[in-house]
Amino acid sequence: MAFAESAGGGESLPSPEAAPESERRSWAPLLAVCAGYFMVILDVTVINVAVPVIGRELSASLTGIQWITDGYTLVFAGFLLTGGALGDRLGNRRVFCSGVTVFTASSAACALAPNAPFLVAARLVEGLGAALIVPGSLALLQQAYPAPAARSRAFGLWGSMAGIAASVGPLLGGLLVSTVGWRWVFLINLPVGVACMVLTLRHVARSPRRTTRALDWPAQCAVVAAVALLTAALNEAGRRGWSDPVFLAGVGLAVLAAAAFALRERLAQSPVLPLSLLRSRAMSGGSVIGLLFNFAFYGMLFTASVEFQHQRGFSALGTGLALFPAVATTMFASVLSGRLTRRTGDRPLVISGMLLAAAGLAGWAAAGADPAYPLLVAPMMAAGFGTSFALTGSTATVMGAAPPGYSGAASALFNTTRQIGSATGVALGGSLLATATDYNTGLRTSMAIGALAYLTAAGLAWLCVPAKSEETARCLSAPGRRLRSSLQAIRDLWPCERWRR
Numbered sequence: 001m002a003f004a005e006s007a008g009g010g011e012s013l014p015s016p017e018a019a020p021e022s023e024r025r026s027w028a029p030l031l032a033v034c035a036g037y038f039m040v041i042l043d044v045t046v047i048n049v050a051v052p053v054i055g056r057e058l059s060a061s062l063t064g065i066q067w068i069t070d071g072y073t074l075v076f077a078g079f080l081l082t083g084g085a086l087g088d089r090l091g092n093r094r095v096f097c098s099g100v101t102v103f104t105a106s107s108a109a110c111a112l113a114p115n116a117p118f119l120v121a122a123r124l125v126e127g128l129g130a131a132l133i134v135p136g137s138l139a140l141l142q143q144a145y146p147a148p149a150a151r152s153r154a155f156g157l158w159g160s161m162a163g164i165a166a167s168v169g170p171l172l173g174g175l176l177v178s179t180v181g182w183r184w185v186f187l188i189n190l191p192v193g194v195a196c197m198v199l200t201l202r203h204v205a206r207s208p209r210r211t212t213r214a215l216d217w218p219a220q221c222a223v224v225a226a227v228a229l230l231t232a233a234l235n236e237a238g239r240r241g242w243s244d245p246v247f248l249a250g251v252g253l254a255v256l257a258a259a260a261f262a263l264r265e266r267l268a269q270s271p272v273l274p275l276s277l278l279r280s281r282a283m284s285g286g287s288v289i290g291l292l293f294n295f296a297f298y299g300m301l302f303t304a305s306v307e308f309q310h311q312r313g314f315s316a317l318g319t320g321l322a323l324f325p326a327v328a329t330t331m332f333a334s335v336l337s338g339r340l341t342r343r344t345g346d347r348p349l350v351i352s353g354m355l356l357a358a359a360g361l362a363g364w365a366a367a368g369a370d371p372a373y374p375l376l377v378a379p380m381m382a383a384g385f386g387t388s389f390a391l392t393g394s395t396a397t398v399m400g401a402a403p404p405g406y407s408g409a410a411s412a413l414f415n416t417t418r419q420i421g422s423a424t425g426v427a428l429g430g431s432l433l434a435t436a437t438d439y440n441t442g443l444r445t446s447m448a449i450g451a452l453a454y455l456t457a458a459g460l461a462w463l464c465v466p467a468k469s470e471e472t473a474r475c476l477s478a479p480g481r482r483l484r485s486s487l488q489a490i491r492d493l494w495p496c497e498r499w500r501r
Contacts, residue, residue, distance in 0.1 A: 028203030029144035030154050033137045035196040036100050038161045039189050040130040043107075044073060045169030050182040057182070060116035067120045070235050075127030076134075077419040078228035081273065082220050084135035084412025091207040092136040092143070092408055097200055099132025104193030111186040138411035140204055142399050152346075152396050153338030159391035160334035164327050170305060171320020178317065216271060219264040223273075226257035227416060234420075234427040242431060273409050277402065285464025286398035287414050289390070291421035292457040293354065296450035297387045299425025300361060301326070303446045304380065306433060312373075325377050326384035333388035346393030350461040353393075357386025358454035365447040369440040379447075386454070390461070397465050425450070 047069055055065045087095040106126040113119035141158060145151040176184045233250025240246055265271040278284045301323065308314040308322045337349050360382025367375050395414065402410030428449065432442040 026144075026203070028199055029140065030157060032196055032199035032204055033096075033140050033144075033154075034158055034161050035192055035199070036096065036103075036133045037137050037158060038165050039103060039107075039192050039196070040076070040133050041162045041165035042169050042172070043126065043130070043189070044076075045165070046173040046176075046185050047072075047169075049170050049173040050177050050185045053177055053182045054119070055116075058113070058116045058119065060119075064116040064120060068116070068123055070232070071120055072123045072127040072130070073235075073419075073423070074228045074231050075124050076130045077231045077416060077423070078224040079128055079131035080135060080227070080416045080419065081223045081409065081412045083132040084139075084408035084410075085216075085220065085273075086132070087136045087139055087207070087408030087411075088405060089209065091209045092139040093200065093204055093207045094209075095132050095408075096136035096140060097197060099129045099136065100193055100197050100200070101129075102126075103129030103133060104190060104197075105129075107186045107189035107193070111183040134415050135408045135412040136207075138395065138399055138414070139407040140200075140207070142407055143207060144204060148396075149338075149342040152341040152392055153335070155395040155399070156334035156338035156388070156392035157331075159395055160330045160388050162391075164330055168320065168327060170323070171317060174315065174317040174320055216264070216268050219261055219268060219271065219273075222257050222261035222264060226254050226261060227420070229257060230254035230420060231423045234423040237427045237431055241435065273413060274406070277406065277410070277413075280401045281464045282397050282401035282466060283410065283413070285460050286394045286401070287417040289350065289354075289394045289457045289460050289464070290398070290414055291417040291424075292453045292460070293357070293387050293390060293394075294418040294421035295425040295428075296357065296361065296453040296457075297383060297425070298422040299429040299446060299450050300364075300380075300383055302426045303429040303433060303443055304376075306429075307443055311370075311439065322373065323380070326380040329381045329385035330388035333385040334392060337389045337392040341393060341396070345467050346396055347461060347465040347467050350390040350393040350397075350465050351458045353386040353388075353390030354454045354458035354461060355386070356389070357383045358451045358458065360386065361447045361451035361454065365444045365451065369438075369444075383450075390457070393465060394461070400466075 051065055051069055054060065054068065058064075060068070083095060083099065103126055106122050106129055109122040110119055110126060113122060137158065138155070141154045142151060145154045172188075173185055176182070176188070229250050233247050233254060236244065236250065237247045262275065265273060265275055304323060304326075305319055308319045314322060333353070337353070341349060360379040363382070364371075364376060364379040367379070398410055398414045399407065429446045432446045432449075433439065435442070
């Protein structure tokens with residue numbers, strides 16, 4: 001977006017009322033950022049239905065198949081904070097474009113992979129590109145839409161991309177694999193990546209660079225190790241169980257790495273993520289809220305996908321269609337919450353969204369053993385709507401609490417906690433389905449735990465999400481100001497001097 005500058009000769013700046021109007025008309029930055037984010041999240045889920053075919057055609061071992069899916073997630077989650085720090089130092093637009101380039105090129109390499117080891121290596125590089133894209137995406141939206149109302153709408157649409165991509169992934173993957181082959185699961189990223197790059201370079205303003213900020217590589221290595229170890233341990237928990245030595249060792253090493261990161265940040269002169277930021281109730285609370293609703297939503301998607309495919313015999317395409325109600329509500333919810341936030345503030349939207357989602361999963365848990373599919377449509381829609389409805393406010397809360405020089409780090413923190421929540425939800429759902437005495441009991445227990453996570457997020461929102469921003473306060477007080485102005489005008493025009501006094 002172009003920003004007007006005053007340049008001698010009496011040239012005036014745009015009025016405050018005109019600036020938000022021009023921002024509302026400019027959709028190009030939002031399209032650019034959302035295209036990149038959509039690719040990143042789509043590649044988390046679209047691969048699931050293609051992996052069996054890939055394994056057969058490339059003669060991959062079971063370990064190789066696991067790394068095709070998990071390697072991307074591990075690198076993506078582990079390097080998010082590094083991507084955010086690089087964005088703050090080198091400029092978020094530059095790092096975002098670099099991430100899009102790396103992601104698109106590695107997607108092409110995945111599509112051309114001659115064997116399983118080559119595909120695994122390309123997926124690891126693809127995860128690195130994703131880690132550079134996501135932190136910069138929120139920072140670029142905050143830069144492109146400075147007005148709170150426009151920014152909230154942009155955050156809402158950005159957040160809805162995650163739910164849509166996660167749910168459309170199995171549907172799109174099944175369609176591509178069954179028609180043109182598994183390589184198109186990766187080739188589809190190429191036109192999206194090119195369009196994203198063109199839109200970003202043409203319509204997104206350059207970001208400020210803060211070259212004096214040190215990257216603090218010891219802290220970066222510690223946080224990469226902590227997040228990667230924790231994500232790997234959670235993935236293994238779903239397969240091996242929560243008492244397995246591999247899981248316990250992974251969690252223990254992750255805790256040690258996190259402690260080393262905290263110690264380094266306390267001693268560093270220019271920390272990657274100042275610990276003072278985590279003392280902000282809005283930032284730390286908003287991040288935990290993101291962890292909780294990702295835990296519940298992605299746990300629901302995983303267990304529902306397993307239920308439809310393995311218990312009800314749905315095909316991959318049929319499973320995608322069955323999950324579609326949860327997707328269809330996310331876009332509507334994000335648009336609605338973006339429009340309402342200026343009138344109500346973020347807190348009511350986050351709380352009501354979490355309560356609605358909790359009611360949805362509680363309804364599934366109470367539906368009994370093997371309920372008919374029509375009875376599950378409303379719970380899925382409630383979970384999808386409530387999650388997307390609350391995401392706008394929680395995102396705005398975290399980004400609003402970050403100082404200008406740490407927008408990339410704040411975005412990385414928020415998305416890292418969400419990735420950990422997703423991995424935990426999937427791992428717990430898989431463990432409950434595998435270890436419960438009865439499959440339906442495991443499914444209903446997973447839904448009940450998800451409902452409890454949503455309720456906890458609602459309670460945190462009451463404590464941590466601001467009631468309303470300054471922009472909202474000005475909007476809500478506008479009628480009173482107009483009334484006072486009208487009374488003042490009447491008073492000034494009144495002929496009686498005593499009345500005017």
